[in-house]
Amino acid sequence: MVSAAWRLPAQHTPSQETTRVLIILDCSQSMWDKWQSDSKIKVTQQVLLPFMDSIAAHTDIQVALRVFGHLNKDGIPTQLEVPFAADNLYQLKSKIKTLVPNGECSATTALEHALKDFPRDDNARNIVVLITAETHSSDDDLCSAISQLQQSGAISQTFILAFGTPDNSTDQSECAGQFTLIPDEERFDETLHQIFFLSDQDALLTLALVDNSHHLYETEIPVFFFDHNTLALRYSTVYHYNTQQPADTLTINPLLTYDITVATKPSIKLNNRHFKPGTHNRLEIPAPQGSLRLHLENRRTSFQLPQYNILVRRHNDPELLSTQSLGDKKNYLSGSYDIDILSLPVLHLSNIKIQSNSDTDLQIPLPGQLALTKPQGPTAGSIFVFQPDGIEWVCNLDPTNSTERIILMPGDYQVILQPVNDNSNSSVQTARFTIRSAQQTGVTIK
Numbered sequence: 519m520v521s522a523a524w525r526l527p528a529q530h531t532p533s534q535e536t537t538r539v540l541i542i543l544d545c546s547q548s549m550w551d552k553w554q555s556d557s558k559i560k561v562t563q564q565v566l567l568p569f570m571d572s573i574a575a576h577t578d579i580q581v582a583l584r585v586f587g588h589l590n591k592d593g594i595p596t597q598l599e600v601p602f603a604a605d606n607l608y609q610l611k612s613k614i615k616t617l618v619p620n621g622e623c624s625a626t627t628a629l630e631h632a633l634k635d636f637p638r639d640d641n642a643r644n645i646v647v648l649i650t651a652e653t654h655s656s657d658d659d660l661c662s663a664i665s666q667l668q669q670s671g672a673i674s675q676t677f678i679l680a681f682g683t684p685d686n687s688t689d690q691s692e693c694a695g696q697f698t699l700i701p702d703e704e705r706f707d708e709t710l711h712q713i714f715f716l717s718d719q720d721a722l723l724t725l726a727l728v729d730n731s732h733h734l735y736e737t738e739i740p741v742f743f744f745d746h747n748t749l750a751l752r753y754s755t756v757y758h759y760n761t762q763q764p765a766d767t768l769t770i771n772p773l774l775t776y777d778i779t780v781a782t783k784p785s786i787k788l789n790n791r792h793f794k795p796g797t798h799n800r801l802e803i804p805a806p807q808g809s810l811r812l813h814l815e816n817r818r819t820s821f822q823l824p825q826y827n828i829l830v831r832r833h834n835d836p837e838l839l840s841t842q843s844l845g846d847k848k849n850y851l852s853g854s855y856d857i858d859i860l861s862l863p864v865l866h867l868s869n870i871k872i873q874s875n876s877d878t879d880l881q882i883p884l885p886g887q888l889a890l891t892k893p894q895g896p897t898a899g900s901i902f903v904f905q906p907d908g909i910e911w912v913c914n915l916d917p918t919n920s921t922e923r924i925i926l927m928p929g930d931y932q933v934i935l936q937p938v939n940d941n942s943n944s945s946v947q948t949a950r951f952t953i954r955s956a957q958q959t960g961v962t963i964k
Contacts, residue, residue: 535578535642536642538582539580539582539646539713540584540632540636540644540645540646542585542648543584543586543614544586544651545586546622547587549619549651554702562706563617564703567615570611571611572711578718579718580606582601583598583600583613584596584635585617586628588617588618588620588621596628602636625648625650625660626659629663632646632673636672643773644672645674645675645713646667646673646675646677649679651680664676668747669747670748674773675773675774676696679706680697680699681699682700716773719795720796721769721771721795721796721797722767723769724768724798725741726802727757728803728804729806730852730874735805737757739756739757739781739782740755740780740781741781745775745776747774753768753770767798772794776793777791778791780803780805782805782851783848783849783850784839784850784851786851806852807849807850807852808850808872809872809878810855810872811846811848812844812845813879814844814884815956817884817956818956819884819887819956820887821887821958823885823925824925826844826861828841828858828859829841830848830850831857831858832853832854832855833853833868833869833870847877851872853872854869855872856869861882862901862925883928885927886925886953886956886958886959887924887925887926887953888922888926888931888951888953889923889958890915890921890923890924891962892915892919893935893964894920895937897935897938898917899914899917899933901913901915902931909932912926915935927953928955929952930952933961933963934947949961
């Protein structure tokens with residue numbers, strides 16, 4: 519069986535990163551509401567304090583604390599109480615212990631201040647964890663605020679932890695980052711540990727491009743990973759095979775949601791893809807492909823044959839998909855295609871089928887040559903071809919030359935001439951002729 523592998527450019531090799539987690543904590547009046555064994559604020563303190571101790575040994579993780587709803591004075595709706603620092607565990611625990619819900623402020627307002635809390639560091643993973651008493655249906659800007667936060671490109675992921683169960687929650691936060699309802703205290707602690715585990719782990723990924731029989735393809739195809747929120751390119755690599763060694767793996771940030779583009783023809787796009795941290799992910803992508811090659815009949819001619827360019831489009835799709843030359847072989851996803859050979863006139867091949875693991879080899883007729891002799895003096899003219907549905911323009915003639923040699927596809931044609939300085943109808947001359955493959959056709963107009 520063919521193995522698949524990743525080639526990752528050196529600049530994408532992961533390095534040790536600092537992970538910064540900003541906890542945004544709700545301290546509005548609703549945190550006094552009874553929940554489980556105590557009020558929501560008391561339960562939150564009981565969960566957060568030992569949790570802070572459990573992550574203290576992780577030197578590559580820094581935590582900061584922003585609080586909203588606790589300052590009901592001086593018009594301050596939210597405040598960064600403990601900034602990011604390498605050794606701020608004491609400050610974090612002290613502030614969490616002394617928090618007293620004392621006012622009203624929306625989570626949206628706190629989120630709008632969050633971006634400035636992170637130090638400028640292009641190599642850090644920045645995470646926001648919002649712990650809120652509930653999701654308010656009146657807080658219409660929550661999703662928009664988180665979307666703007668994600669689109670800044672500075673935040674890897676935003677997690678929202680809200681007290682409640684699916685029966686008493688609203689649908690307000692479905693678009694707001696990674697939303698989790700906390701049904702009980704045990705789940706609260708478990709979710710926090712999962713988030714911090716996620717933040718401190720990488721995801722390993724092997725990509726498998728397979729045909730209809732789930733066999734890996736023997737091919738090399740570029741693959742691009744874009745941040746779903748910002749559309750920024752995060753990783754670029756080449757999927758390829760190597761029968762002599764096992765598949766390589768790509769190490770990626772599991773906090774991001776990815777839009778993936780596989781540069782097949784046409785390209786394959788996968789949106790909203792997540793990968794689990796600390797484990798080996800395998801993404802199998804159906805990509806049934808066949809090849810296309812076009813060539814001229816293998817016969818000798820007395821004239822030099824042109825190298826025609828070929829345009830390939832999906833059937834009934836005007837967008838250009840690919841170009842290739844006569845004799846070249848290119849792979850395309852299985853399907854139907856429309857092909858234009860840029861000869862004179864253009865040859866249109868419609869609804870050409872390409873099947874998985876098959877070669878589509880098309881032979882097109884050899885052109886012929888027109889040897890045209892025109893009257894002396896500047897003469898304008900054009901060549902037209904007769905088609906089943908009428909007559910079609912092919913090309914204009916050179917008014918400065920009295921003889922021309924033009925390579926044309928087999929067919930029935932008409933040439934029309936008129937002296938440049940004579941616009942009368944009586945000066946117009948025409949001639950009808952036939953072009954045959956590999957033959958020269960002489961046409962003389964006096």
